[in-house]
Amino acid sequence: MTERPVDLSSLPSYGAARRSLFSARKFALMASVVAGLGAAVYGFSPQQGPADVFTSAAHAQVNTEVRKVERPIGFADIVERVKPSVISVKINIADKRSKDDSANKDEDSPFPPGSPMERFFRRFGGPDGLPPGLRGGPRGGRGPVTGQGSGFFISPDGYAVTNNHVVDGADKVEVTMEDGKAYTAKVIGTDQRTDLALIKVEGRTDFPFAKLSDSKPRIGDWVLAVGNPFGLGGTVTAGIVSASGRDIGNGPYDDFIQIDAPVNKGNSGGPAFDTNGEVMGVNTAIYSPSGGSVGIAFSIPASTVKSVVAQLKDKGTVSRGWIGVQIQPVTSDIADSLGMKKAEGALVAEPQQNSPAAKAGIQSGDVITAVNGEPVKDARELARTIGGLAPGTAVKLNVLQKGQDKVVNLTLGQLPNTVEAKADTDREDRGGASKGTGVPKLGLTVAPANSVAGAGREGVVVTEVDPKSAAAERGFKEGDVILEVAGKSVATAGEVREAIDAARTESKNSVLMRVKSGGSSRFVAVPLAKG
Template structure:
């Protein structure tokens, strides 16, 4: 190749392209001469000398094509060589507990009972565990259980990131580096809500480490997953970013990057690198009906990792802001019922008594539309935004309250470590349809809550549901307690009917109902029957 920086004339691909184009030119010229149009093939310059249009145009096109190909990576070897030493294999040992009837037959689950990851896999696997992720016999005695995962160094002095579910409950943690050496590690802090953990390896200050990316990946970007699948050690797979902002139902802060790079058991806690060698996310979960990779994996974004790890390093735990409300998405039906132009914001199902929101004047049925002037797209975004503030910070919320825009200021509390929801209905006598009263436009039969044992004093209890009704389609069931209809509190079937009639007279196509079900409140928009 010539020493000139932009001279591609010696490249084999360039020569082949030139030969192909010259042959095409000759063929086109012959065809033109046969047709009596030879001059059109060459054209004439102002001096009547022939100009090789084919050669001139083709030369520029080939130059552009070859330059473009030269700018693209032929493979990922250079990137892998640079980043792979920062990735570690994580092995944990933990004491096995005695199985009990409360384990719900999930003794071989790799995740803690009730954890966000167990709830996620319960949706896609059997008995709370996806096929292919079982770790062997568990329960029925005491012993030592070992597990494996992945991680990566984030500093030269031995701080490393992995998943909470990899090290949760561990008595002993060991890490193996890319050069085959093994070190003991201690758990600095964990955050079950985001499934992140920070561990520390002592004894060295020259560990190779990876940098967390500052930017947000785009859908279609290349991604490299490096980890310890099935205990095989440093393994690299490649794919693309398939989607972003994924909610997999593992918790209120779901904001996963979806990738199609093959990820398997043992990759948990490992990094997902971009083509600049920075960590765009931490691999944490897969969707796998078969137990192996099917091209759907989920990574925690680097932006979340930075925030969480900083707090874990500082104090070993994560403190999040809290306003004390039950919230839900604003669906199109709910937006129509409230007279909203767009199905955006977070609908307050119920403010917690004496919580920051209740003290600031937020009420059931309010829609929170922005925080400190930044629009809130949906309920998940509100949870993530508030959770990103430290307790004690003051925020301003834009709230739509009974059709009026308000700006409310409040000081954030601290999110409790555990939030228990207690059902107000004990499952006792819920009454019978003969005691209730029909609400034909909804397909429900209801009775005053005060007349049903265990239902409390507020609202009306659903004692019957027409299986063909819109209410049944929206999930209403016997034992649910209706607290409000169209923004009005109800205590008897007559109140419900009056609210329905008022909504009908206002030409509403649906009515918004606040219902308490399974211990929590929510709003449901139910279409009104025509008859």
């Protein structure tokens, strides 16, 4: 462990030692003169003079003080104070059908099957996203299963925090304290979007508890992870805060603290303490190609925990504000095509019908740049900001609409529990059309949407993509429907070419298209070839 730099001037005895050394050096200088004279008169060597005795004594005093302070400063006092508040969480599910080994086990993963996040980010409980016991017994059988995680008390009357995925679906939750005492806990509420859960142990009002920190951790701050790795019981590891605001692909509310304190399966739901003994975050995920710790872990910030826990305690669920827009980041290409100086804000791909945003006049292609006067850095920040406000709250949005800045006032709705996006029809049903007309400058062949069965009436359908084209690099594929090009609705290949030529005339480096793929819309900035 790196030793903390020591300011010697703060030591009580340093000043005295320094004065002693200074005095000794003065005496040594005088003694050297006398010794020199003595050597000339009496013949003894000045190297053997009395000054050496005084100089050595002064140095010894300073060195003694330095050695006292330079001993490694450990975390024992902090751990002794906070460890009793940390609990082991064990769950039991009375009856759960296990999955056939030949089936796709990724159904339980928190990430889409085959995605990079599914492959590399693993929940602490196990490689398929659940605690070890929750993967079931013999193939195709039924039976009771168990799993383990961590948690910590946040109040003396028995309220405790853990992860949602630790207690999800549990029929029985049992917590064990550091002294070995076990209690049955009740699940008060869970929040899948932030992976937090609030549980309650009855019968006592003197549980040791931890305080959630009010301050935001800084990169480089010490962090202590306490939990129940591999079911071993209370284990402590130390590291530093490596980064903040991490998005690990778990959802729009990702805002994780990245730490390098070693954490493993079973640490899930346990606290990450700062050097004040306060909880800076709840450990919830690790980056682990192998399933074990590689020194990259993620914690839910204390600020998020406070907000979620307060609602869970009050009503057992979490309500979030909602404006009803499908948003995406503003890339440098998109910013250029919109004439923006900086790639900031959240681009509205599509407002949902009858949503607060649609009723307030927000349109596809608008860029939301601020909420209540606070700048919006990107799409994730907009989602977190709006989600952190209560339904019914009146907000003021700064919006860039068709190149003009405007202010939109609206009242937040409540975020639906599920948002379904359905395609009009499968691509296989989009037959019966000609091959379409080419847009060679982009490497696309398109046909009017109303000429392709199941494609709808608006826009043009992509019928062919040159695999070496700029469009292919941007993710275009057969069946996509181009609704707008450079802010203009298009219905034919000719209108697509006209919009592209207009963008060239305006010296744009890329052209912005609104594309419908499946059941959702997005904007794509496609670079324009020179010449």
